[in-house]
Amino acid sequence: MRTLIKNTTAVTLDAGDHILPDVDLALEGRRILAVGQAPPDFAPDEVIDGREMVAVPAFFNAHCHAAMTLERGWAEDLPFERWLNEKIWVAESALEADDITWGAALAAAEMIRSGVVGFADHYFWMDKVAEVVADSGMKALLAWCHFGIGDDKEVGNVSFEETVAFVETWNGAADGRIHTTMGPHSPYMTPTAVLKRFVAEAQRIGVGAHFHLSESDEQVRNSLERHGLTPPAYVAELGLLDLPRPTLVAHCNAATPEDQSLLAAKGTYVAHTPKTYQKLGMAMPPLPEMLGHGMRVGLATDGPASNSDFNMLEIMRLTGLYWKGALRDPEAMPRTKVLRMTAQTSAAAVGFPESGVIAPGRPADLLLLDTTAPHWIPRHDLAAGIVYTAHPGDVAYVWCDGRLLYRKGEFLTLDIDRISWEAERRAFRMVGKPMRSLRAYAA
Amino acid sequence: MRTLIKNTTAVTLDAGDHILPDVDLALEGRRILAVGQAPPDFAPDEVIDGREMVAVPAFFNAHCHAAMTLERGWAEDLPFERWLNEKIWVAESALEADDITWGAALAAAEMIRSGVVGFADHYFWMDKVAEVVADSGMKALLAWCHFGIGDDKEVGNVSFEETVAFVETWNGAADGRIHTTMGPHSPYMTPTAVLKRFVAEAQRIGVGAHFHLSESDEQVRNSLERHGLTPPAYVAELGLLDLPRPTLVAHCNAATPEDQSLLAAKGTYVAHTPKTYQKLGMAMPPLPEMLGHGMRVGLATDGPASNSDFNMLEIMRLTGLYWKGALRDPEAMPRTKVLRMTAQTSAAAVGFPESGVIAPGRPADLLLLDTTAPHWIPRHDLAAGIVYTAHPGDVAYVWCDGRLLYRKGEFLTLDIDRISWEAERRAFRMVGKPMRSLRAYAA
Secondary structure, eight states: OEEEEEEEEEEOOOTTOOEEEEEEEEEETTEEEEEESOOTTOOOSEEEEOTTEEEEEOEEEEEEOGGGGGGTTSSOSOOHHHIIIIIIHHHHTTOOHHHHHHHHHHHHHHHHHTTEEEEEEEESOHHHHHHHHHHHTOEEEEEEOBOOSSOGGGGTOOOHHHHHHHHHHHTTHHHHTEEEEBOBOOTTTSOHHHHHHHHHHHHHHTOOBEEEEOOSHHHHHHHHHHHSSOHHHHHHHTTTTSSSSOOEEEEOTTOOHHHHHHHHHHTOEEEEOHHHHHHTTOOOOOHHHHHHTTOEEEEOOOOHHHHOSOOHHHHHHHHHHHHHHHTTOTTSSOHHHHHHIIIIIHHHHTTOTTOSOOSTTSBOOEEEEEOOSGGGOSOSOHHHHHHHTOOGGGEEEEEETTEEEEETTEESSSOHHHHHHHHHHHHHHHTTOOOBTBTGGGO | OEEEEEEEEEEOOOTTOOEEEEEEEEEETTEEEEEESOOTTOOOSEEEEOTTEEEEEOEEEEEEOGGGGGGTTSSOSOOHHHIIIIIIHHHHTTOOHHHHHHHHHHHHHHHHHTTEEEEEEEESOHHHHHHHHHHHTOEEEEEEOBOOSSOGGGGTOOOHHHHHHHHHHHTTTTTTTEEEEBOBOOTTTSOHHHHHHHHHHHHHHTOOBEEEEOOSHHHHHHHHHHHSSOHHHHHHHTTTTSSSSOOEEEEOTTOOHHHHHHHHHHTOEEEEOHHHHHHTTOOOOOHHHHHHTTOEEEEOOOOHHHHOSOOHHHHHHHHHHHHHHHTTOTTSSOHHHHHHIIIIIHHHHTTOTTOSOOSTTSBOOEEEEEOOSGGGOSOSOHHHHHHHTOOGGGEEEEEETTEEEEETTEESSSOHHHHHHHHHHHHHHHTTOOOBTBTGGGO
16 A cells, blocks of 8 residues: 655654655555655555645553543542542443443544544453454553452453463564563552463563552552562562563652662663553652653553543653653753653554654554644644643544544444444443433433 | 523523433523423424534633734744743734634634633723624623833733723623623732732722732732732732622632632632643642632633643543542542633623523523534543543533534624635734744745
């Protein structure tokens, strides 16, 4: 497939932060062939008019639970314990394998629509999610969540061996668009012996791991009591940060400066989900300090039961706004810095470190944003427009590996009407609501 | 004009926070005639299919500088002094009267598109803004900003007498959709003698005042030094909080508990603009404490030179998220509370206290949001959907005083193509950029 995008403006996110006006972009196969002018003999299968549009590297979501779309809006304005025990676990206990398919497909649609082409997912029945990723044309790093305690099958989980079999079966699938990784839930839930088994299997298969880490002061205290180590030091001692592929950890709200240096030295990727922290009333991780220690922090949504949606444009915006305000410093978190965290660091966290730059030879993971809506005018600063005013409604075209996934409201790989219907009726079934179109919420 | 909205779901924001599924809404003239079922003899001029939509009272923006759309994106990631002195004032010094027309028209379009039907504006050449409000079908409270120092005409301002003449000429215009109010810049800029003249003229004409108040600790210190009073106590002593119509003040970032009690007792409206505070690195006003003192706080954007846009959906979201996070309490700022601050308190601050509820007899200021996009599914909680996931792209219909202003991407009162072109070329002229469509940003 050869695509020619004509007369567009590219926010390249290259080393010099170049913004290139009035360029053509040639996509060939899975790569960007040329930026500026296509070779004279380039014969495109499709030509896209890029005027009044801005091309930007596609976004990646470094940590989520995609199928939790089914619980969007199901637990609002509640304290964490009630949110989890009275609402989320009750709904999750009703999950069936096919629900994951439709919940994840809905998440895929929502992500594509807001310019996201890849995500790191950590949930149950991940073979179903892998099928959705394969069909949708997206990229993903998939971990089958395993608690390692009690009867893991309660919430759709399977045995340790089955999660490992998933990792072996699906790694590299869909022409390399799918990476898999080990999915222990966390060092505070998963017993030491099970964590060690994960390390051994990761070494054998040649993958990494993805888990929750240091989310609260309480977790740190408990870890110090049980193991004499903070959670990052403890998982490092177990070998979880020295696997064949990089480890990805979510959150680190309570990471100490020593923890931060350790995670930086290990090259561990950390997913930062600011909307979830604020919405659930959690402590905000010290992001500037973490970046100052050299940590590799990618932006992410977490699941929509907490984050409400999968809008990475909003996550970038919240990150910039939060730190300018918290540090009382408008120079904190410049606009291209949050763009890089989403397009580059998150991409690398998901296993696609070449993505995130519009340049010849790079993967053709990019989008075109329509800049003609009133909130873009005047177009003094396109990077600021993307970070501080853009909506998913501005996303006009989305390519992943050179394949067009979305065009002006049309999903090219997903049956959005079927997905919406299936996801809503299954979500309502899970919580015992009748499916009566828009009536059920008022029950 | 009679409009019948059929089979919709209404988030009424009435005293019981009722959400009414599958209702018809009948609009007659400028009012809501019926909620539930139209009278048998109701003969609508237009019938709207409200299925899969949610009706909600329209939003109001309690403080902005509408024509500053022209400076959107012109001063990014800069410290406040450089933002103001090197960028904003430089651009504003190039403002001409007609620029205000197109800048304000762009703001009007952007507000309508995100569900806002009324705003409090505080800027220059306000007769131009009044014409835009009249033509657009919106509602507004308009103040001609007057510093009262030096040559006020420098930034398009006029004499004290001329700003007062504007207030007299335009108050009650456009069938009562336009209210006017006195516009001293602030107690820190405007001399005491000038503030006293504003009080006398407001009393004579029967209006209120709108100005900036207590934005920083420095302003409080200076006021204590000069007047022996905090800024609110000082303006109260001058009579600025006891005018014939309620006074509206912006910000109060540094209001003391005594100030808060005073402002509450006076019935003063306060505009809260969280995105601007964060983006410019200002202190966040203590909103829960202010509400606890009984202050009337409406949400607002401020100008897009700081806020970037006029998206009140985002302002609601930021308000909820910020306080849940800052107080470490997910029960802080429930979703209907921030909805009420925007639909009701902001409406009252703009001078339309009857708006903000979907009920018979109320003004027909309302919108329909399309809930079929992926980020709405499943529709477990529509109020949460509005506050935590909705985008301006979901706004399908907007009525103000029973008149339809916007229908599925189409502006019914504004020539959006002309407005976008005029606003962009004027904005580029102001900062000396050539107008070459999308090329100028990269200069």
